[in-house]
Amino acid sequence: MKTDIDLQLKQRILILDGAMGTMLQDAGMEIGECPEFFGLNNPAVLKDIHSQYVQAGCDILQTNTFGANRLKLAEYGLEDLVDEINGEAVNIARKAARGKTLVAASIGPTGKLLHPLGEADFDLMYEAFKEQVIACEKAGADLLSIETMTDIGEMRIALIAARHNTTLPVIAHMTFEDGGHTMMGTDPLTALVIMEAFQPLAIGANCSGGARELLPVIEIMGQYTNCYLSVEPNAGLPALVDGRTVFPDSPEEMAEYAIRLRDAGANIIGGCCGTTPRHIEAIARILKALSPVARQNMKITALASRTRRVIIGEDQPLAFIGERINPTARKKLAEDIKNGKMQVVTEEARKQAEVGAPILDVNMGVPGIDEARAMEQAVKDIQAAVDIPLVIDSADTSAIESGLKSFVGRALINSTTGEEKKMQEVIPLAKKYGAAILGLCLDEKGIPASAADRVEIARKIYQRAKEYGLREEDIFIDTLVKTASAEQSQVMETIKAAQQIKSELRVGTVLGVSNVSHGLPGRDIINSTYLAMAWAAGLDLPIINPFDERMMDVTRAAAVLLNRDQDSMAFIEQYKDAKTVTPGQSGARHPICQNCNIPELIEKPGPGATIKDEKTPVAAPIEGGTFDRLNKAVLEGDKENIAALVDQALHKDKLEPLEIVNGGLIPGIEMAGELYDKKQYFLPQLLRAAETMKTAFAIIKPLLSAETEQTAGIIVLATVEGDIHDIGKNIVAVML
Numbered sequence: 215m216k217t218d219i220d221l222q223l224k225q226r227i228l229i230l231d232g233a234m235g236t237m238l239q240d241a242g243m244e245i246g247e248c249p250e251f252f253g254l255n256n257p258a259v260l261k262d263i264h265s266q267y268v269q270a271g272c273d274i275l276q277t278n279t280f281g282a283n284r285l286k287l288a289e290y291g292l293e294d295l296v297d298e299i300n301g302e303a304v305n306i307a308r309k310a311a312r313g314k315t316l317v318a319a320s321i322g323p324t325g326k327l328l329h330p331l332g333e334a335d336f337d338l339m340y341e342a343f344k345e346q347v348i349a350c351e352k353a354g355a356d357l358l359s360i361e362t363m364t365d366i367g368e369m370r371i372a373l374i375a376a377r378h379n380t381t382l383p384v385i386a387h388m389t390f391e392d393g394g395h396t397m398m399g400t401d402p403l404t405a406l407v408i409m410e411a412f413q414p415l416a417i418g419a420n421c422s423g424g425a426r427e428l429l430p431v432i433e434i435m436g437q438y439t440n441c442y443l444s445v446e447p448n449a450g451l452p453a454l455v456d457g458r459t460v461f462p463d464s465p466e467e468m469a470e471y472a473i474r475l476r477d478a479g480a481n482i483i484g485g486c487c488g489t490t491p492r493h494i495e496a497i498a499r500i501l502k503a504l505s506p507v508a509r510q511n512m513k514i515t516a517l518a519s520r521t522r523r524v525i526i527g528e529d530q531p532l533a534f535i536g537e538r539i540n541p542t543a544r545k546k547l548a549e550d551i552k553n554g555k556m557q558v559v560t561e562e563a564r565k566q567a568e569v570g571a572p573i574l575d576v577n578m579g580v581p582g583i584d585e586a587r588a589m590e591q592a593v594k595d596i597q598a599a600v601d602i603p604l605v606i607d608s609a610d611t612s613a614i615e616s617g618l619k620s621f622v623g624r625a626l627i628n629s630t631t632g633e634e635k636k637m638q639e640v641i642p643l644a645k646k647y648g649a650a651i652l653g654l655c656l657d658e659k660g661i662p663a664s665a666a667d668r669v670e671i672a673r674k675i676y677q678r679a680k681e682y683g684l685r686e687e688d689i690f691i692d693t694l695v696k697t698a699s700a701e702q703s704q705v706m707e708t709i710k711a712a713q714q715i716k717s718e719l720r721v722g723t724v725l726g727v728s729n730v731s732h733g734l735p736g737r738d739i740i741n742s743t744y745l746a747m748a749w750a751a752g753l754d755l756p757i758i759n760p761f762d763e764r765m766m767d768v769t770r771a772a773a774v775l776l777n778r779d780q781d782s783m784a785f786i787e788q789y790k791d792a793k794t795v796t797p798g799q800s801g802a803r804h805p806i807c808q809n810c811n812i813p814e815l816i817e818k819p820g821p822g823a824t825i826k827d828e829k830t831p832v833a834a835p836i837e838g839g840t841f842d843r844l845n846k847a848v849l850e851g852d853k854e855n856i857a858a859l860v861d862q863a864l865h866k867d868k869l870e871p872l873e874i875v876n877g878g879l880i881p882g883i884e885m886a887g888e889l890y891d892k893k894q895y896f897l898p899q900l901l902r903a904a905e906t907m908k909t910a911f912a913i914i915k916p917l918l919s920a921e922t923e924q925t926a927g928i929i930v931l932a933t934v935e936g937d938i939h940d941i942g943k944n945i946v947a948v949m950l
Contacts, residue, residue, distance in 0.1 A: 770788055
């Protein structure tokens, strides 16, 4: 079936149908009634709606199953009718199609929020989507249309369920707000990176504020992918006129925008809320004679979190992996992991992000613990503290899978080897969870001495990965750094092998650089020199300590010399006020931007500054007093440290509870709200700030005197009757 659709998409623009809810309401569905159950009880009405869209010229009908997952149906007490509702909806659509159009099963959100924003977890959502997609395929759907997803995490789970439990082609639609981000803060390119890893038939957007809002989204996606693009906008933003919801965009206006969407690269075009058969007829008529726009974009290799992506390649800023969340020889960190507290873990994540690490390695290898459980907790806690891509680092496949399930984004798995058993265990996890894979150049015989033999292992890993369906941009190879103190003759073999692999296989390369200096004095000199040589040889991702200033100096300089720092702007900004650069000096820097991994210098200690143990880096002092520290903790959502800050304010600084609330906490949450209004913060940051405020207030509230408390009345929260989007109410509840 996918081959047939591929052939059609190469030749012409395919037309999706329009709104279902609008048509059902016009046909008599009561406000607040379950649309899917209404369709089940009124098959003739549903078939007639489908038939109108067929007559209008659509090529793909979407079933009346948008909310037919178990979690959503449970709101109506219909959770036991998943198979019946989905099966009958597909059957009705197939009858209306009469073999003239394809039938796509509509898969909508569950209405739940993923942890830490809500109580839902991966398994709960996965099982709900799994049940629905299986029912739809069994009933005869030709493909799946995942739509109106506001959370890339939920989209990712739906894609995993679809790809792992059916053979159906998938169209994946996210919903974007007027600022060009989803409600959770994901931009179009980051969403593309995450969705494309699952190799769906088409990627795109639906709903939103109409074609005007979605046109820039499709334009961005069209510049970075050769995947088919799909779009189904609303008929503009709705307005209430004489007590009735009215969508302003006429069929003619939407048809005009359909041409612009096609020019931007859209291959599949339809309509969402407010569109009718008249809109679809106008779109079909104007696009009938037009062929798809050819796109020949360069493939991009990228990792991503919910709101950040790091694009890796020769025309991109240099990137690296922060190595410090690894308990090897780090007693305090190991104890934190063993006790399940994860406070040191999250602090390490936050500090590395603050000094510019664009990607973080996460290793939970403490003997005697449940590593899978520790990895799950660590990944969740790290994501709540910082929002950058992660490397899931473990020799335990259950821990790897646990980390991948918990991570919202596109991770890198560290690692597989050339051993057949290991490849069979790990590579399928990359395929299932849309992750990239790191292959180590070792096998049953160990690490080969020569570059040629390491390349041979890399070829084997590459071939197995391709057999499992991975792409070149999903594969990284580590040619393994030997220690110069013990195996000096092999040090350059590592770089030679990496160069050949990059040239021949066209995959990314990774090296744990600091291994080269074990057992030698002046390790920072050896490490930084070797890093410079590796950068010059084309290394993509070194694994380094971001607190090692000499390594960071080399990286910034290499970015200039390799033409990876445009006009040397980042280098100039870093060093413009520095008269000299002293190796080993420590400096705090601003967090990285999405595609700029070169941070800014804000301060360097002068002569005589205390040198801290490299195993325990100390963050730059927070400017200001107690109120400033409390404000910052709330604003950054620092739940781990807010209790200690409140305790300090109460007992060391002798502040009154109400002073702490008014001077330390409220300004922080107000600033978070202002940043949210300006689209500089998104829902995850806002809720994290609210939870931090809540943690602090739980300590302070018992100390407030009765005189300071006033009852302001009762607040009643409600959702508009019949509105499936009740997240707004839930956000207000959390903030209160």
